[in-house]
Amino acid sequence: MSVLVYTENWDGKFKKLSFELVSYASKIAEMTGTSVTTVTIGDMADDELKTLGRYGAEKVICIKNDNLSVLDNRNYATVLAQVAQSEGSKVIIVANNNRGKAIAPMLSVKLKAAIGAGVSQLPLSINPFTVYKRTFSGSSFAHVVLKTDVKIITLAQNSFDIIESNRDVKIEKIDVQIDVPKTQVKDVQKQTGKLLLTDAEIVVSGGRGMKSPDNWGPLVELADLLGAATACSRPVSDEGWRPHEEHTGQTGKIIAPNLYITVGISGATQHIAGVSGSKYIVAINNDKSAPIFEVAQYGLVGDAQKVLPKLVEAVKEIKGK
């Protein structure tokens, strides 16, 4: 018996998300009196695999097989189901990101395991197994009982703090029998060298109040100085002022950074739906009655074009640049 965590790797490396998942799993293992096993797919060095021990993993399984080099949802679900069965795992944890969302539902049917999707806290109780998840696009939360023997949790990114709990890890490298994938990838376009919006701790986001695509310079500069990612509202990406992958909200990316700084965003429900998990929200808007001020903890009523350069200066001063 163990808590099983699927820890995705990015070209052989883990990232903060992986550590969040393992930390979370360790807490559940503690609550249920068991240990944490992780599974990752791909070619990985032992040193990198061992890092998961720092967050509480006791056994780290690494699976390598050429038929798993592309994400074929069914193949991945098949492999994870096999591991879960051989480990006798009762709780399986995956990230609620693109990949996790692609695999978890299939895994659920294979194992007849209930899913708690988009969970953002530790279970409220173990018996019955009750999870806390976002509903109605963040305008409410639900307590959901997972009624099956095996349970799957997809954990929202950036919702659980990393906890260090050094453990010795046992590494197991295994191969599996798996079919040639039906999904045939012809072309990959990766965003290189850019901080991913979903990974960022600080995000600076612009709306229609930025007025023109030509006004983004100081916003991007502010983001760079803060080590932040940039984002935007839907009309901004619809107009082509900013790339589509920056659009946050109900129909865009759902993010939960520690700090979300909005500039010229009105705060429509559908926008807030994607960012309400942020720890702090800052609003810069020239209309004091804009709804964004109802969800923001820090506000500045003013013209974006005047304010942004001054903010850039202030951050430069603090950072001694």
Added chain:
Amino acid sequence: MKILVCISHVPDTTTKVKFVDGDTKLDTTGIQWVINPWDELSLTRALELKDDPSTGVKSVTVAHVGGAGSEPTIRKALAIGADDAIRVNAEPADAYFVAAQLAEVAKKEQFDIIMCGIESSDYNGSTVGGMLAEFLNIPSVSAVSSLKIENGQAVIVREIDGGKETLTVPVPFVAIVQKGIAKEPRIAAMRGIMMARTKPIKLYEPIAIEPLTEYVKFELPKPRAACKFVDPENPKQLIELLQNETKLI
């Protein structure tokens, strides 16, 4: 080729939700029900594909699991342009239940492409599409932002964390769609609304399936601290506050 678009119906996305019966149920009074935004976009894309004769798409069917109360939502999909509709006559108990019902429909009716949205804006499951594919033993592709049919083959772009992939997959498959799949949802024209009245809605009785989950309680988010305003003439104050209070800068 036959396309099935699975549609859920959800409270209008600006609804301020409230709960009743000791916070165990959604208060449905005054709620405007709409087609889940993603499903409206998948329907739009399915119809675009059908409009183009080179794709070989012959029909677009919509399927919904829900009580008679959701018929207006189905009629709306027919008015937008779906050829016919299927309703499984059962309250959607949970994602597993819904996917199992849809799988029964799909087994009987045989579709080449099944489209689901990436999430329903009510329970935010992101699970029905993948479960459906697994029940049918067919591939699923998730986070699909483009779906084309070229020389009889589906060419798909999916979003991965930090990029995009272009891929092919043989039919039948489930496409789980997201932003980009269609630009704007197609809206019903007068003619469509008239025609929708006579289009068939086939009724299926549900198969017996135990839901795997139970929603026992809802709560509203904790109110956030009131907004602290800084002097607009002195934006530096904002940075100082963030530095001192959030410790993130």
